[in-house]
Structure formats: C-alpha cells, structure tokens
Amino acid sequence: MPWALPLRWSPWGRPGVKALVTAGVFVTTLWNMRFFLNPSKGSGEELKHREPLVILVWEWPSKQVPSVSRDVCRELYSITGCQLTTERQLLHQADVVVFPHSSLQPGRDKLPKEKLPGQNWVWVSLESPSNTRALAAWNKTFNWVMTYRQDSDIFIPYGKLVPNRSATVNIPAKTSLVSWVISNYHRTQKRAEVYKNLSRYLHVNIYGKANNKPLCKDCLLSTISKSKFYLAFENSIHRDYITEKLWRNSLLAGTVPVVLGPPRANYEQFVPADSFIHVNDFGSLEELATFLKTMNSSRYRQFFAWQRRFSVKLYADWRERICAICTAYPHLHQGRLYPDLKSWFNS
Template sequence: MNRAGCGPSQRLRALAALAGAALLSALWLLWLLGSTPVGVPVPPPTLVILVWHWPFTDRPPELPSNTCISYGVARCHLSTDHSLLASADAVVFHHRELQTQRARLPLASRPRGQPWVWASMESPSHTHGLGRLGGIFNWVLSYRQDSDIFVPYGRLEPHEGPVPPLPAKKRVAAWVVSNFQERQRRVQLYRQLAPHLQVDVFGRASRKPLCASCLLPAVARYLFYLSFENSQHRDYITEKFWRNALAAGTVPVVLGPPRATYEAFTPADAFVHVDDFGTAQELASFLVGMNESRYRHYLAWRARLRVRLFEDWRERFCAICTRYPHLPRGQVYEDLKGWFQA
C-alpha cells in the first residue's frame, strides 16, 4: 500500500497557517496588555488654571505641581505663565488689578470657548469699573453665597478634643481699624457707643498698630470685639469676624449683613448683632451688664466647633478645580455690575 507523502507546496501552506495563527495570538495578547481593565475608571486629566495676575503683588508665589494637593485638591495645576493662555482650562482675573489697570484682558488672544473667572473678595463699595466688564466672564469667585466658586473668609468645622484655653478677660471691648472715615456707618456707630462703652482702638487709625502675630493675643484679653465691616453688603463677612473675633476667642459684636446671614454660618448665640438694639446706648448697656454665665453661653460653640480661615489665594484658586465639573458651560455675566451690586 502506497502512503502519499506531503509535497513542498503543502508544507509551505501549513507553515504559513501556523505563522498567521501565531501572529494573531501575539496581536491579541498585546491588545489585552494594553487595554484598560473593564470597570476601572480612567482618571480625569489635570486641570490647568491660569492666574493672569496674582492678587496685590507683581511677585507671585512659587506654584509647584503639588500646590493644590496640599489643600486637598488633586489634579489641579495653578500657573501664572501667560504662554499657557491657549491651552489653559480656565483663566482667572483678580479685579483689583483690572481696576487699577495693572493687568489687561487678553481679549484678542482668547481661545474660543475658554472659561474666564472674575475673582474678588472686596465689597461692592470698594469695587469699581465693573460696567466695562459685561459679557466677558463666565464664572465668579467671591464671598457671595451665590457665586459659581463660593469662597468665604472662614467657616466653622466640627472639632473633637480639649477646648483651647482662653486668657483671662481684663478689658471690655477692642476694635482694630485702619480705614477710619466719618462717613462710614461703623465710625458713626463707634462715636455713639464710645460715651457708654469702654472701647480700646488699635490700628493705623489710632496710631496703635498691632503686628500680625500680636493681634489675636491682644484681642483675646477682651470680652468683646467690634466686628464692624467697612460697608454693609450681601454676604460680606470678612476676617474682622472670623479671625479677629472668633479665632481670637472673644465675642464679636457685628455690623454687616442681616442677622440671618451670620446665622447661615455660625450659631445664633455666637455673636451679638447691632441690629437687635434700638440705639447704641441700649447695645452698650447690654454688653456692660452681661453676667459671667451668659457670657460663657456665647462661647459654648467652642466645645464642638473650630474656626477654619481661608486667607491664602492659592487655596481660593484651587477651589476652581473642585467646582469645575459642576459649573455651567456657556454661561456669561452680561451685567456683572448689576449682579454684584444686587
């Protein structure tokens, strides 16, 4: 019986089939190795926030890649490099430099669809030139609760552990003020209080300045601190309340927005509001006549809460990245002045 042998052409076809199968197997393996496993989310890209001019200085701070990580914000890079204008995910402009014309808007070079952020922590009374900024900005960063990026001057956070002790209270009331103008409501109120309430005034206005590290220890020796804002506007509660009074461990006597606004941030019994009294003399009598038990009640919040201050512009700008996924695309503030002065 003859056994037919494999001819040369058959062997070549068999080898080609084996080679093709090997190639397909290799390509399949490479695809498996290079693909993302099912169910593993792809991390979002790092957002680049371009700060066109750093607030109040021509020398911006160092901005290493981990700047925002130190504030609990990941994948967020702050930069002041103008060459990134074409590629930045958002550009933020601080109003003071626009107001003084130390910085100008690069309108001619603005990439199509790029979000621009208007930033300011000043009150409307000290904010000028908004009329020429209509139809430019998409988002707002400010202390206003209805801002796209809401950044308060401070807030209260839960606190556990022993309450930091306070020094003995040796004086009645303190006030630190530099901008002292008779037309201001706070100055008028001080003039009305002074005959009935012992108020020690510090700051440039009284030629008794306090160094940065001296302010809180000095104020802590007083029962009350006059947290009088330089102007009264919606949500405008500044460091005069958060740092100078609450962080110092004294009871703030507040002049600013209505009581309800303060109560949105702090317990109702953590402060004394001037609007609760018909006259300055009534307010003074209430403060002077307060007994120790009632005074301790105003400090009871310290057993469960602590003050968190937001004073660093780096942290404020990193907040843009936190809010970025939730911000409205295509929004434009056509009347920025009308919105801010409302």
C-alpha cells in the same frame, strides 16, 4: 446603516448565519473604536474635561506672591487632576483663566486680546460692591464669578466653622471690655457713626493705623483676646459680606463679636445664633452698652458654647482659594456668560 443590509441575507434569500456573525463583530469593533477616536465621550454622560485641568492666574490676587508650582493643588490640598500656573505664555493651554478685579484696572489693555474657544474666564473679588469700581466695563466678559457671596459660581468665604469634637471651651483671660482694630477710618461710613455714638457710653480700646497704634502680625490676636468683646464692624453692609473681622479678630481670638454688617439672619447662615451680638438687636446704642457692661460671667460663657462642636477655619492662602476651582469645575455651567456683572454684584 446601508452598509449592513447586504450582510443580513445570503445570495439565496435566506439569513446567512456567518454573515450575521461577521456583521456583529464589525459593528462591535466600530463601537469600541469610538472610545479611542473620541475619548471625551462615553456610553453615559459626556465628560466635561480631560485631565489635567490647567488654571492660569493672570495676576496674583495679593501683593505677596507665594511659591506656585504646577502641582501645588495636589501637594498642599490633595486635589488631583489640576495644574496651576502664573505663566502667561501658557495662555493657549489654559482651560480656566483667573482675573482678580484689582488686575482689571484701568481697562482691557492688560487682558488677553481674545478668549480661546472652550476657555472659561473667572472674575475674582473679596471686596464688597461699595469698594469695587468700574464693573460696568466688564459686561459679557466673564463666565464665572468667584467671591464671598454664597451664590457665586465658586464660593470663597473669609472663614467657616468646621466640626470639632473636642468638647472643650477655651476663653482667654480678660483685662478689658471692648476693643477694635481699625485702619481705614472714614467718618462717612456707618461703622464710624456707630462707634462714635457707642463710645459715649463705654470705653473702647482702639488699635490700628487709624489710631496710630498698629499691631504686629504676631501680636494681633493676643492683644484682642484680652478683651471680652470685639467690634466686628464691616466697612460696608452687603449680603454675605462677613470678613476676617468676625472669623479671625473675634472667634479665633477668643472674644465675643459685636457685629455690624448684614442682618442677623444672614450671620446665622454662617455661625450659631448664640455666638455673636448684633448691633441691631438693641433699640439704642445705650442699651447695647449697658448689656455689655452688666453681663455676668455665666451669660458670657454661653457665647462660647460653639467651641464644643466647632473650630474656626480661616481662608487666608490664595493658593487654597484658587485650587477650589478644581473641585468646583465639574459642576460649573460651561459657556455661561455674565451679561451685566455690576447688576449681579449689587443685587
């Protein structure tokens, strides 16, 4: 610092004590002023953002748009320092912009013309790769991804088990063996093939649009709960793709899930190994059918042992999912860009 050199020595060539004190005060003053001139930096790690964080949802992910106030994250989930908005005119104020994949169809004409400096864009999808089209058009567009995949920047599962010390097991009364709720039935799907072969050996009570037996929202769980087992068959098989068919229709309803989806080891990353039955556990569907039909009550109760330690938490409100960005933000890689979104999602 050249400006400090004359202050270190008096005109007589000896250290000037008064000058040294004055220099010290001057340097200290400048050091303190830096916090006011540039408040985003401190003596330690640089802060990632100054509150509040503004998140703009470009289009709401579901058809039903709930009431969304700017302080909804604080009001509903006690998450502070974060504001949520769906008002596109506030794009220039947004730190994060959220784009559900459904809003990206058919192309870029519905997106902002350009990304503002320092702004991060988030790609959101709860669908599997098999049901997600036109991803190749979005290379080098999004900074972060928000999906059911555990390796997402923002992980949003369909549900999870949370600790619960109730130490009680609640098994609803049973009047049937197996049930299945299915709306989109396609013969080319793996689950259609498995059901067709399994139904040769046991009867399955089918509900939903595919069988012209739709269930009202309030009677869904009460109807399913009367069955001992539920076919939690996913519409496609991909890593971590474990949907409400397991969390809501099976575990929350109080029935044992018979799952068709990713390998057993993947399911066990989410739920205890003794809480479900995997189709792949058996050499044939006839063996599976025999296992279900001949199970005694003692063995059946063992599938509910998880209830002594856990309860089911469903993620059904998109406001809670979007607010998850607030808590994840300080740990996210700033400026990251996905060069090939399709390759990542299909990996």
